[in-house]
Amino acid sequence: MSESPAVPPPVKRDRTQYLYLAVIVAVLLGIGTGFLWPDFAKELKPLGTGFVALIKMMISPIIFCTIVLGVGSVRQAARVGRVGGLALGYFVVMSAVALAIGLVVGNILHPGSGLHLTDATRGIGHTAAADAHVGAVDFLLGIIPTTLVSALTEGEVLQTLLVALLVGFGLQAMGRAGEPVLRGIGHIQKLVFRVLSMIMWAAPVGAFGAMAAVIGETGTDALRALATIMIGFYITCLLFVVVVLGTVLRLVTGVNLFRLLRYLGREFLLILSTSSSESALPRLIAKMEHLGVSRPVVGITVPTGYSFNLDGTMIYLTMASLFIADSLDRPLDLGQQIGLLLFMMLASKGAAGVSGSGIAVLASGLQSHQPALVDGVGLIVGIDRFMSEARALTNFAGNAIATLLVGTWVREVDKNRVNLVLGGDLPFDERTLVDTEEDGAGDPAPARPVPAPATSAVQAAG
Template sequence: MQFKKLVKLLYVQVLIGLALGITVGHYWPEFGASLKPLGDGFVKLVKMMIAPVVFCTIVSGITSLNDSKEIGKTLLKSMGLFYVLTILALLTGLAAVLLLQPGAGMHIDPKLLDPGVAAKFGGKEPPKGFVEFMMHIIPHSFFGAFADGEVLPVLLLAVLCGFGLSRIGRAGQPVLEAIEGFSEMLFSVFGLLMRLAPVGAFGAMAFTVGRYGIKSIGSLGFLIGTFYTACIFFVVVVLGLLARMHGFQLWKLMRYIREELLVVLGTSSSEPVLPRLLMKLERLGCKKGIVGLVLPTGYSFNLDGTAIYLTLASLFIAQACDITLSWGQIAAMLGLMLLTSKGAAGVTGSGFVALVATLTVMPDLPVAGVALIVGVDRFMSEARALTSTMSNAVACVVVSMWEKACDREVLHRELDAGYVEPELTLDNPDPLGSRSHHQPV
C-alpha cells in the first residue's frame, strides 16, 4: 500500500521516467533517439500555456497592490539582485575554468575547426545592443505577444493592462473577474498537463542518451565535470548564503520544489515549470503581485546557469586553442556576457545561442570553437536550467521579504512540512491544490 502511494507522487514518476529514458537510450540508442517527439511535445504543450498564465497572474497581481509605486520599486530591486547574481555567476564560471583548466593541453588548431556548427545558429541570434533588446520587448500587436510565446513582451503587456484596470476602478471589475476566472481554468489545465511530465522526461532523456551516447561524455568529461562543479558551488555557496541571510534554508526550498527541479532535469528547460513555481511560491506565503512580477522577469534577466556556462565555455575554447587572454580582454568579455546572457532568454537552446553570439563579437576567440562543445552541450543544458530555476526561486522569496510581502510564518511552516502533491480526483479538479490552500499576505 505504501508503495502504491509512493508511485502516485509526481516526482517519483518523473524519476522513474528519467531512469527508463537513460536505460532505453543506452541499450537501444536508435529507438531512444526516435523518442525525441515525446520530450518536445510535452514542452510545447506546456509552453502554449505560459504566455496566458503570466498575463493573468501579473494583471491580477498588479490590481491587488495598493500602491502603484510598489511595482517600479519592486522591479528595480529585482533587477539589482538579478545583476548581482549574474555577475557572481560569471565570476564563478571564470574561477572554475581558470583553476581547473579543462581545455589545457588539447592544442587545437582553430583553422581545423568546422565553422558550419556556429553558422547553424546565426539566424537565431539574440538582439544586439540595449536599444535593439528593448525594441524586441515591444510586441508587434496585442495578440502578437501571445502568438510569439516570449515572456518579456507578455510581461510588458500585462503590466500596462494591470495599470489600466487599476485606474478605471469599478468599471474594470468585470474584466478582472473574467481574467481571474480564466486564470483558474488555465492552472487547472496546466495541472492536468503536468501529469504527462514523466512521459516527457522519459522521451527527452532517451533522446539525449541515444543521440549523443554516454560514451561521448568521456572525451570532454573534465569540461562537463568542471561546469557541474561551478554550478554546485554557485547553488550551495552563493544561493545558500543568500537564503541563510534571509532566514530560510536552501535545501528545504529545493525539497519543496523537487517536482519542478526533476522536470527541468528531464526536459533541459525551465519553461515548463514556470506556472507551478508561481503557485508554489504563493503557497510559501509570498504575495501574489510580487511573485507575478519577479519570477517571469527573472526568467529573462536572471539566467545564472547560462552565465556560468558562457565564461566557462569561452575560456575552455581559449585554453583548447592555446589562446592567452589578458585580464582586460577577460573583463571586456564579462561585460559583453552581461548583455548576451539576457538577450538570448527567449530563444530555444539559449545557452549555446548566447555563446555563439558572444564569440561572434569577440575577435580574440574563434567562433568555430563551439564545434568543440556542441557534442556535449546537451549534457550541460540540464545544469544550466536547474541553476537558473533555483536562483529565480530564491530571488523571488528574497525580493518578497525586501518588500515585506512574505508571511514568514507561512514560509517556515510550508518549508518544514514540505509540499504534498494532492491527488487528482473529480472532487479536486485543481491538481496543483493551489487556490484554496491559503491567502498570501
C-alpha cells in the same frame, strides 16, 4: 433519538505522487534505451520536444494572468515599481557574481587543452552565430509585440511581461470599474492551470523521449572527452547555489536553503527530465504564493527573473568561453575575458528556459568580440544538453530564492506561513493549481483548516 455523527467527506489521495515516480522511471528507461538502441532512441526526440512545446504553450497566458492579477490588485503603482526595481537590481548583482565565479573556476581548471578541432565542429559555431539575434537595439525593440494580443500567441516572455504590466496598470487606474475584469482574469487563470494539470500527465512520455534521444545522439565518447568542463561546471553551479545564494537567503530571510530546495523537489525533477526551466515556471508561481509571498511580488519577480536572472547561464558562458579559448590555444587575457562576458550578459537576456539557447548566445558573443574562437563552439555541442540541465536548475533555484528575497525586502512575506510550509505542516496541495469550487469529478473539494497567508493579494491591495 440521538443523531449519528456526520461522516466527513473522504479526502481524495494526491495521485500526482505517482506521476513523478513515473517521471523517474521514464528517465531511467530513456537512459537505458539510449545506450542499448541508440539509432532508435534518436527517433524518440519528438516526444521530449513535443512535451516542452505543450508546456511553453501555457507560459504566456499564465504569466499574463499572474501579473495582471498581481499588479491590478495593488492600489499604488509605486509599490509595483519598487518591487520591480529591487528585483532588477538584485538580478544585475547576482549575474556579476556568477560571472566572477565562472572566471575564477575557468582560469583554475583550464579544461580545454588537448582537444582537436575538426572541419565538422568548425562549421557548427558559425551556424549557431548566424542563427542568433542579439544586440541592444534588437533586444529592446523585440520587447514590443506586434499587437496587444500577439504577445500571448508568439510565446515571447518579455513581450507578455510588457503587455501584462500595461493591462495591470490600466485596471489599477480604473479602480472599482476594473474589478469585474480582474475577477474574469482570475477565472481564466484557473482554467489555464486546469489545462496545465492535464498536460503534466504527459511528463513521463516527454522525459523518456528527451533522455533517450540525448543519450542516443551523444553516447559516452563526448562525455569522456569533455568530462572535465562538464563536471567542473556542475560543481561550480552547485557551489554558487549552496554557498552564495544559500548564504544570502539565510542572512536576509533566515530560511534554510535545503528546506526550500526540498519544497521544490518535484519542479527540479521536471527540469532535470526536460532540460528546460520553463517547464516548471507555472508551478514555481503557484508554490511561491503558497509559501507566503504576496501575489504582486511573485507575479513580477518570477517572470522577470526568467529573462534577467540567469545565474546558471552566466556561469556556463564564462566557462565555455575560456574552455574554447584554451582548446584553440588562444588564451584570453583578463581584460578580454571581462569585455566578452559583459557583452554576453546583455545578449543572454530573454534566452532563459529555451534548451540550446546557450549555444546561440555563446556563438554570437564570440562572433562579435573574438571571431577566431567561433570555430571552437562545436567542441561542446556534444555535452551542451547535459550542461543545459545544470543551467536550467541553477536558474530556477536562483529565481525561487530571488522571489523570497525581494518579498522580504518589501515586507510582503508571511514568515509564519513560510515556516509552516517548509516544516511540512502546511504541504502544497496539487489541487491548488486547479483551485475551483468543485473538484474535477463534481465532488466538493475537501476543505482544510489552514492559516491564510498574511500577505494575500487582497491584503496586499490595502
